[in-house]
Amino acid sequence: MRIRAGRSVFRRARGDSPVKRAAIHLVLILSCVVSVYPFLRVVSVSLRPSNQLLSTSLAFVPPGASLENYRALIFERDFTIWLWNSLIVSAASVLVGLMLAATAAYAFSRWKFPGRRQGLLFLLTTQMIPAGMLLLPIYVMVVRLRLFNTYTGMTIAYSVGSVPFSIWILKGYYDTIPRELEEAALVDGASPLAAFWRVVIPLSTPALAIAGLFSFMTAWNDYMMARVMLQKADMFTWPVGFQKLMDQFQTAWGQFAAASVLVAIPALALFLYSSKWLVSGMTLGGVKE
Amino acid sequence: MALTWDVVTRGLGEIGRLIGIVAAVVIALETMAYLVLHKLLKCKYSLPLMLLLPALVGVLALIVYPFGFNVYLAFSNMNMFRFKDFSVGISYGITNLLDVFRLPVLQKVTFLQLLGRTVLWTVVNVVFHVLGGLALAILLHRPMKGKGIYRTLLVVPWALPQVISALAWRGEFHFQYGFVNLMLERLGLRPVPWLSDPRWAFVAVVLVNIWLGIPFMMVVLLGGLQSISQEYYDAAQIDGASGWQQFRSITMPLLKPVLTPAVILGVVWTFNNFNVIYLVTKGGPMEGTDLLVTSMFKAVFEFYRYGFGAAYAMVIFVFLFIFSAVYLRLSGGFKGAWES
Numbered sequence: 001m002r003i004r005a006g007r008s009v010f011r012r013a014r015g016d017s018p019v020k021r022a023a024i025h026l027v028l029i030l031s032c033v034v035s036v037y038p039f040l041r042v043v044s045v046s047l048r049p050s051n052q053l054l055s056t057s058l059a060f061v062p063p064g065a066s067l068e069n070y071r072a073l074i075f076e077r078d079f080t081i082w083l084w085n086s087l088i089v090s091a092a093s094v095l096v097g098l099m100l101a102a103t104a105a106y107a108f109s110r111w112k113f114p115g116r117r118q119g120l121l122f123l124l125t126t127q128m129i130p131a132g133m134l135l136l137p138i139y140v141m142v143v144r145l146r147l148f149n150t151y152t153g154m155t156i157a158y159s160v161g162s163v164p165f166s167i168w169i170l171k172g173y174y175d176t177i178p179r180e181l182e183e184a185a186l187v188d189g190a191s192p193l194a195a196f197w198r199v200v201i202p203l204s205t206p207a208l209a210i211a212g213l214f215s216f217m218t219a220w221n222d223y224m225m226a227r228v229m230l231q232k233a234d235m236f237t238w239p240v241g242f243q244k245l246m247d248q249f250q251t252a253w254g255q256f257a258a259a260s261v262l263v264a265i266p267a268l269a270l271f272l273y274s275s276k277w278l279v280s281g282m283t284l285g286g287v288k289e
Numbered sequence: 290m291a292l293t294w295d296v297v298t299r300g301l302g303e304i305g306r307l308i309g310i311v312a313a314v315v316i317a318l319e320t321m322a323y324l325v326l327h328k329l330l331k332c333k334y335s336l337p338l339m340l341l342l343p344a345l346v347g348v349l350a351l352i353v354y355p356f357g358f359n360v361y362l363a364f365s366n367m368n369m370f371r372f373k374d375f376s377v378g379i380s381y382g383i384t385n386l387l388d389v390f391r392l393p394v395l396q397k398v399t400f401l402q403l404l405g406r407t408v409l410w411t412v413v414n415v416v417f418h419v420l421g422g423l424a425l426a427i428l429l430h431r432p433m434k435g436k437g438i439y440r441t442l443l444v445v446p447w448a449l450p451q452v453i454s455a456l457a458w459r460g461e462f463h464f465q466y467g468f469v470n471l472m473l474e475r476l477g478l479r480p481v482p483w484l485s486d487p488r489w490a491f492v493a494v495v496l497v498n499i500w501l502g503i504p505f506m507m508v509v510l511l512g513g514l515q516s517i518s519q520e521y522y523d524a525a526q527i528d529g530a531s532g533w534q535q536f537r538s539i540t541m542p543l544l545k546p547v548l549t550p551a552v553i554l555g556v557v558w559t560f561n562n563f564n565v566i567y568l569v570t571k572g573g574p575m576e577g578t579d580l581l582v583t584s585m586f587k588a589v590f591e592f593y594r595y596g597f598g599a600a601y602a603m604v605i606f607v608f609l610f611i612f613s614a615v616y617l618r619l620s621g622g623f624k625g626a627w628e629s
Binding site: 107130156 | 291296300345425431442450461465471548557616
């Protein structure tokens with residue numbers, strides 16, 4: 001939905017006095033400063049040379065600014081390994097999760113089998129279990145299966161968490177694909193599974209992408225599960241690694257800041273790029289015109 | 290130590306093997322289901338059931354079974370010294386459950402204190418999220434220059450990975466070098482012992498979480514405002530309603546369908562928030578900022594009281610479950626979700 005220019009909550013806003021308009025801009029500018037400043041400060045700390053790491057200066061570009069922290073981070077720390085671990089575990093859990101969710105959502109969308117309603121409701125209920133609650137049982141299971149400190153254990157722990165949500169998203173999308181398309185394929189002699197694979201899956205790329213992105217982000221940004229499952233430094237995902245850096249505040253603050261900048265910039269770019277659709281996509285059940 | 294070719298190939302090998310195994314298990318399950326349901330039982334719904342089976346197995350193995358296992362552990366005396374050879378019995382379950390209420394959950398803080406603090410935390414945060422988000426949404430909804438830039442900058446706290454912002458805030462609350470105190474000093478105020486005084490630490494985590502949560506509400510409410518038809522305001526204008534009257538009798542009621550689910554989501558997220566507390570203060574100092582979820586995590590993974598932790602998790606779950614059930618009743622459930 002386009003934002004309609006010239007309309008406002010208060011119609012009288014159109015005749016706002018210059019003072020009122022200036023006040024509004026002032027409030028918005030102050031809010032923007034509050035919202036952005038902490039990150040700017042991270043950027044600033046990341047540029048500090050190591051002998052001025054702990055300084056009481058508030059200057060944005062610190063005196064003697066250098067990229068030393070970035071160099072030390074990349075070549076002397078496990079930073080690249082942390083990123084790699086996060087990447088591989090997140091990507092694998094997306095693949096496993098989608099493999100399970102894509103077919104299940106299809107069953108929910110196309111057949112009215114007994115227990116369908118209860119099944120969907122059950123999937124919704126699982127979302128109310130607080131994350132920390134399944135942590136202990138999964139931890140015990142993983143230790144017993146000797147999957148502690150492994151990519152396999154992490155992937156398994158992450159993959160199923162997002163399956164219920166993915167099923168909901170995909171089911172909603174499949175519902176919008178006309179059945180006639182599959183029926184045409186069936187008439188041409190394809191089996192129901194082939195019709196699903198050749199017709200429905202290619203058409204639902206956007207929904208698969210959204211469900212995949214959501215699962216990826218959940219695994220990528222998780223701290224709690226990783227903190228419990230990973231003890232070996234070379235298996236850390238980035239959130240655990242960053243936390244270890246921050247624990248050495250006096251010595252590694254600059255490297256933590258550099259690491260944050262490197263991880264946050266792609267995340268910010270992705271988010272801001274998609275924020276065009278955010279406002280219209282987030283109406284959460286509001287009636288749209 | 291940097292990323293080497295060895296690490297990459299080892300990782301890819303392990304993940305490749307895992308995905309291969311999962312795919313093989315999925316195919317095996319489906320074939321078996323097909324043979325049993327279709328050929329043997331001639332079931333009418335063999336195809337959908339077969340498609341459902343892999344996800345069903347996954348959910349059973351990693352959500353339902355752990356849930357049940359948690360209940361089982363709640364009736365055990367499992368702890369650091371009895372990780373492998375713990376025993377299970379009703380009496381242990383009762384002891385664990387009573388311990389939740391009669392003893393400090395960690396070292397000092399009791400369950401009731403934690404519950405009260407968690408409720409306070411949730412209410413304060415959600416109120417400020419909604420008020421802040423609503424104010425910004427209303428300001429942004431008017432025609433003006435630079436709206437796009439404002440909106441982009443204002444969603445930054447939401448766009449940053451939470452772990453990063455929480456850890457960065459922890460650094461910035463440092464007594465001597467954090468910008469919060471540096472700024473207070475520039476303004477001629479006394480620096481605040483943010484992370485060493487329990488009360489100030491609680492204020493600090495609340496401030497961080499308010500900062501984090503406003504953009505979400507702002508975006509949701511902005512979407513809601515945009516969906517309200519201008520005609521209502523035109524009509525009200527003709528009737529001579531003031532701006533405040535329009536806000537009260539048009540904006541607020543029409544915003545409600547958007548606001549209610551957003552508030553529910555906000556409450557559940559805030560209630561369960563682990564990252565902000567654990568990464569900014571670790572629940573300290575002196576357990577002064579621990580909430581239910583963080584104290585559960587600490588009881589299990591720092592004090593190694595597994596049986597007790599499992600019972601404690603059940604208690605917290607019951608509270609959340611009652612809240613969700615009441616909400617579902619009040620909001621009329623998820624009607625229409627399965628009718629299509």
